[in-house]
Amino acid sequence: MKIAIISDLHLGYGEGERFEEAFENTEKCFSLAIEKGAELILLPGDIYDSNTPSTETVFRSFKSFSKAKQGTGTILKRTKNEAEELIQTSHIPLIAIHGTHEFRGKDFTNILQLLEAASFLTYFHAETIEPENSGVVFHGLGGVPEKKAKDVLKAWNPKPVSGKKNIIIFHQSFKEFLPFEDEMVATLSLSDIPEGFDLAVCGHMHWNSITDSDGKKLLVPGSTIITQMKKLEAEKPKGFYLLETESMKPEFVEIPDQRKLVYRTVSLENTSREEAENLLKEELSSIFSENFAKKPLVRIVLKGSLAKGVLVSDINTSRILEAFSDKAFFSVSLKLGSASFEKKIGELRELQKSKKSVVDLGLDLLEKNISQTSFNKAFDHEQLFAFLEEGDIEKAFSFLYESSRKPLNNSKS
DSSP: OEEEEEOOOOTOOSSHHHHHHHHHHHHHHHHHHHHHHHEEEESOOOOBBBOOOHHHHHHHHHHHHHOOOOOOOOOEEEETTTTTEEOOOOOSSSSEOOEEEEEEETTTHHHHHHHTTTTOOEOOOOEEEEESSOEEEEEOOOOHHHHHHHHHHHHOOOOOOOEEEEEEEEEEEEESSSSOOTTTTTTOOOOGGGTTSSSSEEOSOOEEEEEEETTEEEEEEOSSOOSSSOHHHHHHEEEEEEEEEETEEEEEEEEETTTOOEEEEEEEEEEOOHHHHHHHHHHHHHHHTTSSOOEEEEEEEEEEETTOOGGGOOOOOHHHHHTTTTTEEEEEEEEEHHHHHHHHHHHHHHHHHHHHOOOHHHHHHHHHHHHHHTTTSSSOOOHHHHHHTTTTTHHHHHHHHHHHHOOOOOOOO
């Protein structure tokens, strides 16, 4: 069976031509998939950019999904908790899980259930779908809050069906794809993918990739539209995967005439305002020496240090970009500081590495975290740390409780 895997359409994203772009790219993907012989289209979530899209977005999406209403229908067997349901489709089946953008509580109807009621697709969550005579079983788990993902997967506990090709679909973050560990951002690792599946597919991440880890293969289709101007998205094109289930070899298909993202970093060192602005102008002139079929996305990062006395607010990027406003969609990031400040920060870092104890660093961290809360100056953080250092949790709680009952010195009535 040949399947098209198209993810993160984000219908409803943006305004003007960017609003239309999401629908146009979706229609291109559907048309290309059918042209290349896809017998089923799999949508791993974030079909919409919002869990309650506007009427205009829903209406416009019906036109896009009509592009996929082609070909001969088939019978799908949907199974949940051993209860089976047969679904007759009138065209090439589209099967979909919800993404994090479409997630709603169990007491609310989500937008994909509406699409199913309108006979555009078949929606499944913590269920399996098996197309008739395909030899393939799809196991789908829609997007859930990241901190609950591992527990939800464990509770679902999917098992591959013997004698079939088994594909498991997620819409979550995986720790291996993130620069840091945070359970609010990701609880799943590649090792958590259940054993025995021929392929795992995951939406949510916007760049395409295929990863092999200890015999487990994870395919990430990426998004069909750029919603965040990240460097990796400038390096990888948008599109979808075609998968022949007999060989399980995926082929990436690029969306034709797609909008480009140009990502540039401009490095500064002890730079004056005039020099910084001139470097920005030169970078922009360099970018637009190339011809673009569509108005590109341009992300410029000014990074480094400014000369003494020059403030970040002194750099007038708006005035410079105004001259190029009709040429691109811009995003400029100023990651700048003064040279003397950068030097002092470097010296402090070296001092911490060489002289400060773990206890001292812990105390500094506690003070910094407290300063960002309403508890700031409400109590002696050194006393609290002393209780924690001694392992006396009860005294620490009592100290916090008594301190919280005292009026804050900086409170406002």
